[in-house]
Amino acid sequence: xxxxxxxxxxxxxxxxxxxxxxxxxxxxxxxxxxxxxxxxxxxxxxxxxxxxxxxxxxxxxxxxxxxxxxxxxxxxxxxxxxxxxxxxxxxxxxxxxxxxxxxxxxxxxxxxxxxxxxxxxxxxxxxxxxxxxxxxxxxxxxxxxxxxxxxxxxxxxxxxxxxxxxxxxxxxxxxxxxxxxxxxxxxxxxxxxxxxxxxxxxxxxxxxxxxxxxxxxxxxxxxxxxxxxxxxxxxxxxxxxxxxxxxxxxxxxxxxxxxxxxxxxxxxxxxxxxxxxxxxxxxxxxxxxxxxxxxxxxxxxxxxxxxxxx
Amino acid sequence: xxxxxxxxxxxxxxxxxxxxxxxxxxxxxxxxxxxxxxxxxxxxxxxxxxxxxxxxxxxxxxxxxxxxxxxxxxxxxxxxxxxxxxxxxxxxxxxxxxxxxxxxxxxxxxxxxxxxxxxxxxxxxxxxxxxxxxxxxxxxxxxxxxxxxxxxxxxxxxxxxxxxxxxxxxxxxxxxxxxxxxxxxxxxxxxxxxxxxxxxxxxxxxxxxxxxxxxxxxxxxxxxxxxxxxxxxxxxxxxxxxxxxxxxxxxxxxxxxxxxxxxxxxxxxxxxxxxxxxxxxxxxxxxxxxxxxxxxxxxxxxxxxxxxxxxxxxxxxxxxxxxxxxxxxxxxxxxxxxxxxxxxxxxxxxxxxxxxxxxxxxxxxxxxxxxxxxxxxxxxxxxxxxxxxxxxxxxxxxxxxxxxxxxxxxxxxxxxxxxxxxxxxxxxxxxxxxxxxxxxxxxxxxxxxxxxxxxxxxxxxxxxxxxxxxxxxxxxxxxxxxxxxxxxxxxxxx
Numbered sequence: 001x002x003x004x005x006x007x008x009x010x011x012x013x014x015x016x017x018x019x020x021x022x023x024x025x026x027x028x029x030x031x032x033x034x035x036x037x038x039x040x041x042x043x044x045x046x047x048x049x050x051x052x053x054x055x056x057x058x059x060x061x062x063x064x065x066x067x068x069x070x071x072x073x074x075x076x077x078x079x080x081x082x083x084x085x086x087x088x089x090x091x092x093x094x095x096x097x098x099x100x101x102x103x104x105x106x107x108x109x110x111x112x113x114x115x116x117x118x119x120x121x122x123x124x125x126x127x128x129x130x131x132x133x134x135x136x137x138x139x140x141x142x143x144x145x146x147x148x149x150x151x152x153x154x155x156x157x158x159x160x161x162x163x164x165x166x167x168x169x170x171x172x173x174x175x176x177x178x179x180x181x182x183x184x185x186x187x188x189x190x191x192x193x194x195x196x197x198x199x200x201x202x203x204x205x206x207x208x209x210x211x212x213x214x215x216x217x218x219x220x221x222x223x224x225x226x227x228x229x230x231x232x233x234x235x236x237x238x239x240x241x242x243x244x245x246x247x248x249x250x251x252x253x254x255x256x257x258x259x260x261x262x263x264x265x266x267x268x269x270x271x272x273x274x275x276x277x278x279x280x281x282x283x284x285x286x287x288x289x290x291x292x293x294x295x296x297x298x299x300x301x302x303x304x305x306x307x308x309x310x
Numbered sequence: 311x312x313x314x315x316x317x318x319x320x321x322x323x324x325x326x327x328x329x330x331x332x333x334x335x336x337x338x339x340x341x342x343x344x345x346x347x348x349x350x351x352x353x354x355x356x357x358x359x360x361x362x363x364x365x366x367x368x369x370x371x372x373x374x375x376x377x378x379x380x381x382x383x384x385x386x387x388x389x390x391x392x393x394x395x396x397x398x399x400x401x402x403x404x405x406x407x408x409x410x411x412x413x414x415x416x417x418x419x420x421x422x423x424x425x426x427x428x429x430x431x432x433x434x435x436x437x438x439x440x441x442x443x444x445x446x447x448x449x450x451x452x453x454x455x456x457x458x459x460x461x462x463x464x465x466x467x468x469x470x471x472x473x474x475x476x477x478x479x480x481x482x483x484x485x486x487x488x489x490x491x492x493x494x495x496x497x498x499x500x501x502x503x504x505x506x507x508x509x510x511x512x513x514x515x516x517x518x519x520x521x522x523x524x525x526x527x528x529x530x531x532x533x534x535x536x537x538x539x540x541x542x543x544x545x546x547x548x549x550x551x552x553x554x555x556x557x558x559x560x561x562x563x564x565x566x567x568x569x570x571x572x573x574x575x576x577x578x579x580x581x582x583x584x585x586x587x588x589x590x591x592x593x594x595x596x597x598x599x600x601x602x603x604x605x606x607x608x609x610x611x612x613x614x615x616x617x618x619x620x621x622x623x624x625x626x627x628x629x630x631x632x633x634x635x636x637x638x639x640x641x642x643x644x645x646x647x648x649x650x651x652x653x654x655x656x657x658x659x660x661x662x663x664x665x666x667x668x669x670x671x672x673x674x675x676x677x678x679x680x681x682x683x684x685x686x687x688x689x690x691x692x693x694x695x696x697x698x699x700x701x702x703x704x705x706x707x708x709x710x711x712x713x714x715x716x717x718x719x720x721x722x723x724x725x726x727x728x729x730x731x732x733x734x735x736x737x738x739x740x741x742x743x744x745x746x747x748x749x750x751x752x753x754x755x756x757x758x759x760x761x762x763x764x765x766x767x768x769x770x771x772x773x774x775x776x777x778x779x780x781x782x783x784x785x786x787x788x789x790x791x792x793x794x795x796x797x798x799x800x801x802x803x804x
Binding site: 048051053070073074076077078079080082083084085086087088089097098100101102142145146 | 314317318321325329599602603604605606607608609610611612613786
C-alpha cells in the first residue's frame, strides 16, 4: 500500500455551491497528516467523503487501498469536530459500543473499553454516566471510542479545540502513540503552531481547492525569510520600522518581513534603540505566516479572476 | 450489515427499558385505568348523604306515600337483580326477619308495595356491607329524609315551613326540600324543588318519578278507570334486543355483546396513545441525537439507513415491551377477575372479558406494529431535519391534524362498522390500523383484512424508503429546517 488515503479530482457540490473542487492529494501511510484551511474551506466535507458519510460527485477516493471507502469503514476511526456522547450511557459502555459498531465482538469490546479507560486515567469513571463528566474527560472518552478497534487510519476533526493544556498534551501523546503503532493519523486544525510541530506532512485547502501539499519544509520553500523577535515595550513602533513589508505582532513577540534587499542587521539596530529585544532570529516564515499569506494571495487571485470574467 | 442495525436497535432498546421512568410509565397506565373504573364507584360510595325535607300543601298524606314510593323504587330494582336475595332468605341460617318478609313470595313474583317497604326497612337494619350488596339500595342510602317534626316545624303554616326550610338550605343544613302541591288531582303547577345544587339532579328526578306514579294512580282511580284498562293504557313499548348469528338465527342480546361492540373503541384509544407516545419517543430521540452531535460519530461506523432502521426497530421493541406488558395485564385481569369479583363479576366481568378477547388483542398488537412502523418512518424523517424539539413540534402539527380523524370518526365507525365511512377509511393507509381496529366488532370480511393489510405493508415499505432518503440528507444538516419543497426535491433527486 503506497498510500493510506488518495484523492483524485474529487468534487462535491451542495446545490450551486461547490464545497470541494477537484481535490487531489496523497496521504502516505504511517504519518501524521494535517488538514489546514479556514472555516468553511471544505475540510470537514473532505473528511466526510473519506468516511463515506457523503459521496463525491466526481473523482475517486482510495482509502487504505480500497476504492469503496464503505468497505474499509471498520478499519477507520473518526472523531468529528462536533463531538457528542449519549449522556445516559456509562463511559465503559459507550466506548465498547463504538467498538462493537466497528465490528468488534462483545467480550473483546467490553474488555478493551475498560482497559483503555483505565490506561487513560478514567479507571474511576467506568461505571459513571457520561453526563457527569467534564468536557475534557468527555473528549477523552470520545477519542478512546475512536481508537478502540485499532483503526489503521484515524481522522480527527479539530481534536484540540476546547482542551486545556493538560488535555492537549494527552491528545498529543495519543496521536504520537498511534503513529508509533504504525497507524496513519489525519487531523484538521486551525492552530498552526500545533500543525507545524506535529505534522509530518500537511495540506491546505482554500475555498474548496487545494492550496498546497507536502512536508513543512516543502511548503515553506521559496517563501521569504522572516525575523522573529521577542520584546518588551510598546509594539506600536514596529509599524514605523524602515523597510518593513509585513508584520504579525503578538504584543510580546512579533514576526517581521522586510522589503527585498533590506538588511536584517539594520532592522535589529533600529529595534534595539526603541524596544527591549529579548531574542532576535532570522529564519524561514512560520506556518501561520504561510497560511495567512496563502489566503491573501488566493483571495486576490480569485478576485482578479472574478473581475476578469466581468 | 444487519448486525449493525441490530446493535443500534439494541442500544436504543436498552436505553429506554433500563430507566425506572419507563417501567413506572408502563405500570401506571393499567393502574390509572383500574383507578378510573374504581373511582366512579368510590365517588358514589363516599358521596355525602343528602338531607331533604318535604312540605305538603295538600292534606291527603301524599308526602308519606311519596316517601314510601321513593324508597320502594330501590327495593324494586333490588328484586330485579336479587335472585340471590331469595336464595339468602331460603338458606337455613337466614335472618328470621327476612324469612318472614319473603315467606309466601314465589321467586320472580312481584312483591306488594307493603312488602317492599317492609323489605326496605329491614335492609336499613342490616350492616352497611350487607346493604351494599343490593346495588339499588345504594342510591337511596344517599338520601336522608328529615321529617318536619325533627326540625320542629310541624304545626306551622306551609308558608312558614317553606321559609324556615329555605333558610336551612341556604345554611347548608339541608340539601333540598320539596313542596308538594295542594291538589295534585287537578293541577301540578305548585310542586316545587328548592336546592342550591343545580347539577346533581338524581334526587329530584327520582322523586319526580315516584310522584308521577302516585299521581297517575290517584287520577286513574279518580276517573274510575278499572285497573285492567289503566294498566293497558300505561303500558310502554320496549323492544327486546336480539342479534343475528352467523347462520342467521336470532339470538338474545346479552350485556356482554354490547360491551364487545364498544370494546374496540377502547382499543382504538389505546392504539392511538401507544402509537403516538412511542413514535414520539423516536422523534425526540432523533432530535436529541442530532442536537448533541453524536450522529456523525455513528455515521462513521454505520450507514444512515442502518442507523435509521436500528432506531426504528429498537423503539419498536420498546413499544412491544410496553404493549406486551399491557396484554399480560389484560390476561391476568381476565384470569383473576372471576376469583376477585365472584361469579362472572357483573358488568366489570364483561369488560374484562372484552379486553382479553384474543381476536381483539391480536388485532391490537398487529395494528400497533403496522401503525407504529408507518408513523415511526414519518417521525424519524421529521426528527432528522430538525435541530430542536421546537422545530420538530412545528413540523408535527400537520401530522397531528391528520391524526385527529380516527378519533373523530371513532363513534361513527363503531355504530356502523361496515358502513361507507369505515370502508373508505380502511383503505387510507395512515388510518388503516385505527379503522380496522375500530371495526373489529363488525367484523370486516377476510378479504378486507387482506387487502387493507397489503396496502398498509406496501405503504410502510414506500414510507421507509422515502424516510431513508430524507434521513440521509437531513441528519447531518444544521441551521433552519428545510422547506417541504426541498424535502420533496431530495425524494425525487436521489
